[in-house]
Amino acid sequence: QDKVLVPYYNYEVKTKFLEEGITYDDLSEEDKARYEDDFTEDGVMPEFIPSAALNQFVFNEKTSWITLLAIGLAICGVARLSIDGGEMRLNGLGVIIVLLSAVAYALYIVTVNKSRVHDMPGRKLTFYVFIVSTSLFFIKAQAGTGIQPIPDLPSFINLVLLAFLPTVVSNITLVQAVHHIGSTLTSVLGATEPVTAVCVGVLVFGEPFTPHLALGILLIIVAVTLIILSKYIQKNLHEAKRLFKARHILRTK
Numbered sequence: 033q034d035k036v037l038v039p040y041y042n043y044e045v046k047t048k049f050l051e052e053g054i055t056y057d058d059l060s061e062e063d064k065a066r067y068e069d070d071f072t073e074d075g076v077m078p079e080f081i082p083s084a085a086l087n088q089f090v091f092n093e094k095t096s097w098i099t100l101l102a103i104g105l106a107i108c109g110v111a112r113l114s115i116d117g118g119e120m121r122l123n124g125l126g127v128i129i130v131l132l133s134a135v136a137y138a139l140y141i142v143t144v145n146k147s148r149v150h151d152m153p154g155r156k157l158t159f160y161v162f163i164v165s166t167s168l169f170f171i172k173a174q175a176g177t178g179i180q181p182i183p184d185l186p187s188f189i190n191l192v193l194l195a196f197l198p199t200v201v202s203n204i205t206l207v208q209a210v211h212h213i214g215s216t217l218t219s220v221l222g223a224t225e226p227v228t229a230v231c232v233g234v235l236v237f238g239e240p241f242t243p244h245l246a247l248g249i250l251l252i253i254v255a256v257t258l259i260i261l262s263k264y265i266q267k268n269l270h271e272a273k274r275l276f277k278a279r280h281i282l283r284t285k
Contacts, residue, residue: 057079103255105254106255109255138219141219162200162203206218224252
């Protein structure tokens with residue numbers, strides 16, 4: 033009324049359906065008609081949809097058997113690429129570090145997808161991530177030997193390329209991928225990174241291309257293909273299942 037700035041107040045608003053689920057009897061007649069159209073399958077309509085199932089539908093994070101199969105194939109492919117001379121050499125400390133890195137990576141992409149930063153522009157989010165990571169690396173460097181001077185121009189060029197291509201471009205595209213396809217698909221498609229490393233090693237550095245590398249790449253490509261075609265495969269399997277049930281009913285009659 034006085035046309036002056038006043039302190040703001042926060043209001044917490046919850047979505048009833050995502051908190052309590054949907055009960056058919058509690059809906060209006062218009063909503064009941066929409067409910068019947070959306071959730072009736074094979075002549076069966078659930079009277080209640082729990083919040084967990086509704087959250088899976090809204091956030092598109094339902095894990096199917098195709099996704100689990102693709103994850104298994106991707107893991108086998110990466111493991112096959114890690115075999116050196118027909119024998120996989122593991123170091124206990126190295127395995128622990130890799131697992132911690134995997135957990136941190138998973139937390140990062142899930143946080144980007146599920147928290148309020150999901151609506152933040154990719155470049156802005158990447159900027160804040162780099163600010164934090166640069167500070168942590170600076171502290172780590174100061175605790176050790178310190179920051180070393182760049183010895184020559186070729187090293188400076190290599191460092192600039194290393195900072196731009198596999199760091200800036202990679203992180204921005206990662207954030208954009210999480211925004212558009214979700215954390216699950218981004219994680220599985222990220223399994224193509226070892227394939228890129230193998231291709232660069234073979235084509236640029238002249239490393240030998242062995243049969244176990246070919247097998248690992250094949251497994252990863254199959255895994256990524258399954259993820260890309262998962263919706264199409266599930267749709268066709270669902271249609272085939274419905275046709276099989278319909279034919280079975282006709283035969284029994």
